[in-house]
Amino acid sequence: MSAVQIVEVGPRDGFQNIGPFIPTQTKIAMIRDLAAAGLKRMEVTSFVSARAIPQLCDAPEVLADTLAQAKTLAQVLVPNARYGLKALEAGATFLSYVFSISESHNRSNVRASPEESLADYARLVDGLPAGTRMRLNLATSFDCPFEGRTPAARVLEFLERAFEIMPEAEICLCDTTGRGEPDQVGELFAQSMARCPEVAAWAMHAHDTYGRGADNVLAAHASGVRIFDAAIGGLGGCPYAPGASGNVATEDVVRLFHDMGVQTGVDAEALLPIARRAAALPGANAGSRCLLPAAGAPR
Structure with missing residues (x-):
């Protein structure tokens, strides 16, 4: 079977909900170790x-060290053009722009309508330096914490308009609340790929709020997706999506694909001690299956 790419989002999505400030050097050390494990x-x-x-106030320092190490492709999330420009000024070469398909969630998250965020995305794209890579995250593609299930037609409408703005951007459909289910995930990716067949690459961002993260990853994979977000230790959640728990755990996704014979380029065993460190961070809420005691093992 063809290989997949795991995008480690723990240092951003995993850390952002943790209250006690994680020392910058602790973040840097974990990023370096994750890179050494093959991420x-x-x-x-x-x-x-x-x-x-406030957890991400040290973004310039974290980014600078990652770029200096030159061992990993450093992706930086931005919620609007203003912060996109700040990231570019700090040296970012790969932006990940996010807005929500849902009106209420986007207003809660970035205080703008989806239409306004899409227009802002166009302004950012228009001023990108040559060679800058872009991913577009369509949050609440499957479900909104305020409005419920997201209509596929609305996702497809924004997808088509976003593709016209930057055809070479990678597109990620995000299950922000973890309420998506496999049939819905598979069908939406199939419809999206049919609507915009020339998208450069597709990605899936899954949360595991209801224990469906791995199943939704598999559904996306069956639809042809080969890029998957995951967070070490299953950390994370969206501060503007009440009740949403962590991302699907990196170590769980890597183990899942390896058991299927799908290559990830990641050392599964090397991930486990890093995941334990992530889970032990003060204020962390881990959701890793691999870190649970095996049946019959001492607790």
């Missing part, structure tokens, strides 16, 4: 309001 692409931080998400 060659990571969402290392986000340029956002330090008042809104």
Whole structure:
């Protein structure tokens, strides 16, 4: 079977909900160790309001070290053009722009309508330096914490408009709340690929709030997706999606694909001690299956 790429989002999505500030050097050390374990692409931080998400106030320092190490492709999340420009000024070469398909969630998250965020995305794209890579995250593609199930037609409408703005961007459909289910995931990816067959690459961002993360990853994989977000230790959650728990755990996704005979380029055993460190961070809420005691093992 063909290989997949795991995008480690723990240093951004995994850390952002943790209250006690994680020392910058602790973040840097974990990113370096994750790279050494074979995770060659990571969402290392986000340029956002330090008042809104104080955990990520050290974004410039974290990004600078990752770029200096040159061992991983450093992806940086940005919620609007303003912070996109800040990330570019700090040296970012791979942006991950996010907006929500759902009106209420996007207003809660970035205080703008989806239409306004799409227009802002166009402004950011228009000013990108040559060679800058872009991913577009369509949050709440499957479900919204305020509005419920997201209509597929609405996702497809925004997808088509976003593709016209930057055809070479990678597109990621995000299960922000973890309420998506496998049939829905598979069908939406199939419809999206049919609507925009020339998208450069497709990705899946899964949360595991209801224990469906791995099943939804498999559904996306069966639809042809080969890029998957995951967070070490299953850390994470969206601060603007009440009740949403962590991302699907990196070590669980790697083990799943390896058991299927699908290559990830990641050392599964090397991930486990890093996952234990992540889970032990003060304020962390881990959700890893691999870290659970095996049946019959001492607790």
